[in-house]
Amino acid sequence: MNTGTALGRARDAARGVAWFFKGVMGENAYAAYLEHHEASHCSEPPMTERQFWRDRTDRQDANPEGRCC
Amino acid sequence: MSEKHNGAHGHKGVLETDPDLPPTAIDAAVADAEDRRWTPAKIALWLGIALLGGIAWIMLAIVRGETVNAIWFVFAAVSTYFIAYRFYSKFIERKLLQPDDRRATPAEYKADGKDYVATDRRVLYGHHFAAIAGAGPLVGPVLAAQMGYLPGTLWIIVGVILAGAVQDYLVMFFSMRRGGRSLGQMAREELGVIGGTAALLATLTIMIIIVAILALVVVNALGESPWGVFSVSMTIPIALFMGVYLRFLRPGKVTEVSLIGFALLMLAIVAGGWIAETEWGVALFTLDRVTIAWGIIIYGFIAAVLPVWLLLAPRDYLSTFMKIGTIVLLAVAIIITRPEISVPAISEFAATGTGPVVPGPLFPFLFVTIACGALSGFHALISSGTTPKLIEKERQARFIGYGGMLMESFVAIMALVAALSIDRGIYFAMNSSAAATGGTVEGAVAFVNGLGLTGVNLTPDALTSLAGNVGEESIVSRTGGAPTLAVGIAQIMQGLFGGGGAMAFWYHFAIMFEALFILTAVDAGTRVARFMLQDSIGNFIPRFRDTSWRVGAWLCTAIMVAGWGAILIMGVTDPLGGINTLFPLFGIANQLLAAIALAVCMAICAKKGAxxxxxxxxxxxxxxxxxxxxxxxLKIFSPVPAIGYWAQHNAFKDALAAGEESFGNAPTVEAMEKVVTNTFIQGTLSIVFVTLAIIVIITAILATIRAYRNGGGDETEDAPVPSRIYAPAGLIPTPPEKELEAQWNALGPAKRPARSGH
Incomplete structure (x- = not known):
C-alpha cells in the first residue's frame, strides 16, 4: 500500500517534470493550438500537425525574435 | 490624479465578472490579508532566510579569510533574491503597477492559438528565462573577476534587485497592458518622433555591436583549437539534420529530436578529442582567428537568409536544452564541491584601473563590464513583445519578469564563482592580451609575475600542464572570458564526477555550450536587425517594407552582416588585443539600452500619474x-591612452607623424596605423551611442515633466476586457488561491469558458 502510493507519487513527479520540460521546449504548442481551435468553435477544420509546425516556422521567418546576449 | 489612470479601481463597471463563473481574481482585501498574515512558521522561515543571507554577506564582505568558500556566494545571492522578491517586487506590484486579475491579458483577449497563447506560469518562467539568458552573464563576471570577488558579487546582486529585475518587470507589465507591443513601439508612443527614432537607431547600432562582440568571444575561444573548431562546426550539420527531421520525418517531436541532437552533440565533443590527436585533424582544423572570423561572417549571412526551420529553430531547441541542463548541473556541482576561493575581496586593480583584462577603474567600468546578470537592456526587447503575449494573468508578471531576471543573476554569480575558483596566476595568463604576454608561456609567466600581485607565483609548468589537461595547445591569452569559464567549469565538474580525461571533455563541453548560444544570438540578431533596417528604409523606398522580397532581404542582411563583420575583424586583428578594448563598448551599449527602456518606463509611470x-x-x-x-x-575624453579611445588614437597618430616605427604594444608601422583606424571607429561608436541615449533620456524627462504639469497623460493602454479564466500568481499558490483554483477545476468542461476568446 505504502510502496504503491510512493510509486504513484514518483510517477506523478516524473510526469510533472516531463510536462514542464515539454512546455519549456515548446513541444505542446500544437496541443495548445488544438485546444484553442476547439474552444473558439471555428467552423474551419484545424491545421494538421505537419501544417501547424510549418506555419509556425514560416511565421518565425516573417517575424524574427531576438535572443539575448 | 484622475480615476481613469488608476487601473486597479478604475474599471468597475467594465470588469464585471460573469455570474455563472467563479471570480477571476482573488478579492483584493483577501489577497492583502494573506500577504499580511504572519504565522509563526512564516516568520521563522523569513527570519531563517534573512539570517542565512546575513551570515553569508558577513563571510564575504567582513570576515574575508585567507580563502572563502563558494557556498557563501550561493547563500548570499539566493537569500537576497528571496527577500527582494518577496518584499521589493511586492512593493512595486502593490504601489506602482497595481495589476488586476479581473482584466484579461493579451494572451486571453487576443488569443489565436499561435502567438497569443495563455501559458502556464511555471512553463512560461522557464521559457522566458531561456530567452533572456545567453552568453552575456557568463562572460562579463569572468572579466570583472580581476577586481576581486566582492565588487562583482555586490553589483550582480544589488544591481539585479534594484535595477535589472525592475526593468524586466516594468517593461513586461507595460507591454502586456499594451497588447504585447515592442519597446520600439512604446518609445515612439510615449516619447514622440524624436525620442522614438533615437531609440530605434540606438537599438539597431547596439544590436550590431553586441553581435560583433559575442562573435569575437567565439573566435577567441576557437582560435588555434582544432578540437573546438571541429566540435562547434559539427553543430551546423547536427542542426540541419534536426531541422529536416522536424520538417519532414516527425513534425512536432521537439523533445525527441532534441535528445537525438544532444547525443550527437556529445559525440561531436568526444570525436573532437580524437581528431585533435590525429595529424590530419590538427592540420585541417587548426585555424587562425582571422579565418574563423571570416567563417562566422559567412555563416552569419547564410544562416540569416536560410529559412528558420532549417537552421535557427533546431539550433534554438538545442541551445535551450543545453542551457537548462548545464545551468542546473553547474548549480548542483558548485553546491556539492564547494570550491575554496583565494582571490582577494578587492584587488589592487579596482582602484588603479590598470588591470590587464579590461582597463579602467571600478567606477564606472565594473558596472559596464558586468551588464547581463545585473542590468541588461537587451532583456527589454524580449520582455516586450514575446513573453507578454503568453502571460495568463496580470499578477503573474511579477513572478515571470522580476523572478526570471533573478535566475539570470544567479547564473552570473555561478559564472563568477567558476572564474574565481581558478588559480589567479592562470586567470591573468589566460585573460591578458597577446600584446602583453606575447602569446608564449614564458612571456605570460614573466608578465603575470611582473604584475606584483600578492600570493601569485605562476610557473610555466602550471600553464603547460593545464593546457594538456584541457586538450589545448596553449591557454595563454585565451581572452574573451569563455575559455576561462570553461576551465572553471571543467575543474568543478571534474571535482564532481572525477575521471582522468574528464577535464578536457568538460572544457570543450563548456566551450560548446557558450558557442551554441552565441551562434544562435548571431543568427537571430542579424535577422532582427535586418527587419529593422528594412522597416526603416521602407519609409523612403516602400518596396523594402515587403520582407518576403528576396533582393531587399538579402541586401539588408548583407549590410547588417558587413556592419558587425567589420567590427569583428577589427577586434580580431587589433594589435592591442581586441576584447579588452571592445568589451567596454559592449557593456556600455547594453546599459544604454537599459537606460532607454527605463526612460520609457518612467514616462509611462508619469503619464499614469504615479x-x-x-x-x-x-x-x-x-x-x-x-x-x-x-x-x-571617459572612453571619449580620458587622456589616459589605455582608457580613452581618442587619447590612444592621437598618441599613435603623433608617433606615426614623428616617424616612429613601433609604439606601445604595436611593433610595426602597419600595426600602428591599424590602431589609429580602430580607435577612430571605437571612438566614433562611443559618441554615437552616448548621443542617442542622451536624446532618449532627455525626451523621456521632458515627457515626465509634461505629465507632471498636467497631472498625468494620455492613456496608451489597451481598453480593459473582462477575464474569463483564472490561475494563481506565483510559483506556489497561497491558500485562498488554491481554494479559488479548486472552484474553477470543479466547473464542468462544458461550463468552463474557452481559455481564449474569439
Missing part, C-alpha cells in the same frame, strides 16, 4: 545613465 513612486524606475535610470554616460565620456 508620481509618488516614480523613483522606482527613476533610481535605476539615474544610475544607468550616470554609469554609461560617464563611462562613455
Amino acid at each position: 508620481f509618488k513612486y516614480l523613483w522606482i524606475p527613476a533610481l535605476p535610470l539615474a544610475f544607468a545613465a550616470v554609469v554609461t554616460i560617464s563611462a562613455s565620456f
Whole structure:
C-alpha cells in the first residue's frame, strides 16, 4: 500500500517534470493550438500537425525574435 | 490624479465578472490579508532566510579569510533574491503597477492559438528565462573577476534587485497592458518622433555591436583549437539534420529530436578529442582567428537568409536544452564541491584601473563590464513583445519578469564563482592580451609575475600542464572570458564526477555550450536587425517594407552582416588585443539600452500619474545613465591612452607623424596605423551611442515633466476586457488561491469558458 502510493507519487513527479520540460521546449504548442481551435468553435477544420509546425516556422521567418546576449 | 489612470479601481463597471463563473481574481482585501498574515512558521522561515543571507554577506564582505568558500556566494545571492522578491517586487506590484486579475491579458483577449497563447506560469518562467539568458552573464563576471570577488558579487546582486529585475518587470507589465507591443513601439508612443527614432537607431547600432562582440568571444575561444573548431562546426550539420527531421520525418517531436541532437552533440565533443590527436585533424582544423572570423561572417549571412526551420529553430531547441541542463548541473556541482576561493575581496586593480583584462577603474567600468546578470537592456526587447503575449494573468508578471531576471543573476554569480575558483596566476595568463604576454608561456609567466600581485607565483609548468589537461595547445591569452569559464567549469565538474580525461571533455563541453548560444544570438540578431533596417528604409523606398522580397532581404542582411563583420575583424586583428578594448563598448551599449527602456518606463509611470513612486524606475535610470554616460565620456575624453579611445588614437597618430616605427604594444608601422583606424571607429561608436541615449533620456524627462504639469497623460493602454479564466500568481499558490483554483477545476468542461476568446 505504502510502496504503491510512493510509486504513484514518483510517477506523478516524473510526469510533472516531463510536462514542464515539454512546455519549456515548446513541444505542446500544437496541443495548445488544438485546444484553442476547439474552444473558439471555428467552423474551419484545424491545421494538421505537419501544417501547424510549418506555419509556425514560416511565421518565425516573417517575424524574427531576438535572443539575448 | 484622475480615476481613469488608476487601473486597479478604475474599471468597475467594465470588469464585471460573469455570474455563472467563479471570480477571476482573488478579492483584493483577501489577497492583502494573506500577504499580511504572519504565522509563526512564516516568520521563522523569513527570519531563517534573512539570517542565512546575513551570515553569508558577513563571510564575504567582513570576515574575508585567507580563502572563502563558494557556498557563501550561493547563500548570499539566493537569500537576497528571496527577500527582494518577496518584499521589493511586492512593493512595486502593490504601489506602482497595481495589476488586476479581473482584466484579461493579451494572451486571453487576443488569443489565436499561435502567438497569443495563455501559458502556464511555471512553463512560461522557464521559457522566458531561456530567452533572456545567453552568453552575456557568463562572460562579463569572468572579466570583472580581476577586481576581486566582492565588487562583482555586490553589483550582480544589488544591481539585479534594484535595477535589472525592475526593468524586466516594468517593461513586461507595460507591454502586456499594451497588447504585447515592442519597446520600439512604446518609445515612439510615449516619447514622440524624436525620442522614438533615437531609440530605434540606438537599438539597431547596439544590436550590431553586441553581435560583433559575442562573435569575437567565439573566435577567441576557437582560435588555434582544432578540437573546438571541429566540435562547434559539427553543430551546423547536427542542426540541419534536426531541422529536416522536424520538417519532414516527425513534425512536432521537439523533445525527441532534441535528445537525438544532444547525443550527437556529445559525440561531436568526444570525436573532437580524437581528431585533435590525429595529424590530419590538427592540420585541417587548426585555424587562425582571422579565418574563423571570416567563417562566422559567412555563416552569419547564410544562416540569416536560410529559412528558420532549417537552421535557427533546431539550433534554438538545442541551445535551450543545453542551457537548462548545464545551468542546473553547474548549480548542483558548485553546491556539492564547494570550491575554496583565494582571490582577494578587492584587488589592487579596482582602484588603479590598470588591470590587464579590461582597463579602467571600478567606477564606472565594473558596472559596464558586468551588464547581463545585473542590468541588461537587451532583456527589454524580449520582455516586450514575446513573453507578454503568453502571460495568463496580470499578477503573474511579477513572478515571470522580476523572478526570471533573478535566475539570470544567479547564473552570473555561478559564472563568477567558476572564474574565481581558478588559480589567479592562470586567470591573468589566460585573460591578458597577446600584446602583453606575447602569446608564449614564458612571456605570460614573466608578465603575470611582473604584475606584483600578492600570493601569485605562476610557473610555466602550471600553464603547460593545464593546457594538456584541457586538450589545448596553449591557454595563454585565451581572452574573451569563455575559455576561462570553461576551465572553471571543467575543474568543478571534474571535482564532481572525477575521471582522468574528464577535464578536457568538460572544457570543450563548456566551450560548446557558450558557442551554441552565441551562434544562435548571431543568427537571430542579424535577422532582427535586418527587419529593422528594412522597416526603416521602407519609409523612403516602400518596396523594402515587403520582407518576403528576396533582393531587399538579402541586401539588408548583407549590410547588417558587413556592419558587425567589420567590427569583428577589427577586434580580431587589433594589435592591442581586441576584447579588452571592445568589451567596454559592449557593456556600455547594453546599459544604454537599459537606460532607454527605463526612460520609457518612467514616462509611462508619469503619464499614469504615479508620481509618488516614480523613483522606482527613476533610481535605476539615474544610475544607468550616470554609469554609461560617464563611462562613455571617459572612453571619449580620458587622456589616459589605455582608457580613452581618442587619447590612444592621437598618441599613435603623433608617433606615426614623428616617424616612429613601433609604439606601445604595436611593433610595426602597419600595426600602428591599424590602431589609429580602430580607435577612430571605437571612438566614433562611443559618441554615437552616448548621443542617442542622451536624446532618449532627455525626451523621456521632458515627457515626465509634461505629465507632471498636467497631472498625468494620455492613456496608451489597451481598453480593459473582462477575464474569463483564472490561475494563481506565483510559483506556489497561497491558500485562498488554491481554494479559488479548486472552484474553477470543479466547473464542468462544458461550463468552463474557452481559455481564449474569439
